[in-house]
Amino acid sequence: MNFSMPVIKTKTKLTEELNKLSHKQDLGLVPTMGALHQGHASLIKKAVQQNPNVVVSIFVNPTQFNNKEDLDKYPKTLDSDIELISSISDKIIVFAPDVDEIYPDTVIPKIFDFEGLDKVMEGEFRDDHFNGVGTIVEELLNIVKPTRAYFGEKDFQQLRIIQKLTEIQNIPVEIIGCEIVREEHGLAMSSRNERLSKNIRQKAAFIYTTLKTAKVKFGMENAIAVKEWVINEFKKVDDFELEYFDITDVETLTPVQNKIKNVKYRAFIAVYVEDVRLIDNIALN
16 A cells, blocks of 8 residues: 555654654654554544644554563554555654564563552553553653653553653653444453454443443442342353452542542453453543
């Protein structure tokens, strides 16, 4: 395929391209692992609306996968990714490096102190995952030096950790969270959804339906009662295996014991279905 937008493979070439830009003080970055869908498109559109110059990175980052099989299965669809990006704007710079370009020596994550944000939920089940995320995001922010960087709220814990990363590493960038984009039946858009059978993909709307009911219940009941209700709901459904459901304080991601006035809360869920791990979350107030 021939596209007018530049697709850059090296850090040196990317720096050269960025140095040519005018309005460098308004540069947006959308980091992705490819296999782009309409959720990614919404991030890119927001970046284009808010910045005259935008970089979209496409890099399947090995340091954030705990399971090598998961890494091997991750779809690589560069041509269709570029087609989607070019349908939004042909002015976007695409940075699609190889692993050796990002990790020239060893593929090992840095170790960060995220002040506990990485120890709950995803962090409890995926050792070193957020160190891997922090490693690649810090690298991309330092290479691109964007004014703003865009991340989806589907990975809300990741979003909070990246906000913490920029704080502890003193990286001058505005991190912008973007609303979850959902399929017609409510399932949060994810590259992993492509691995589901058509029937189960429809049934997976159950995850979001449960979250919405949990939100209503949280207005009337305590967090422990809501959590017990969610666990029991999943016990009734054969196709889904609940890994965790938690209600936390939005700022610290600390699981809730008792609700406190004027504190924002969010519910988080991880579910296995057909050996595919799906995550979702919802604001509760």
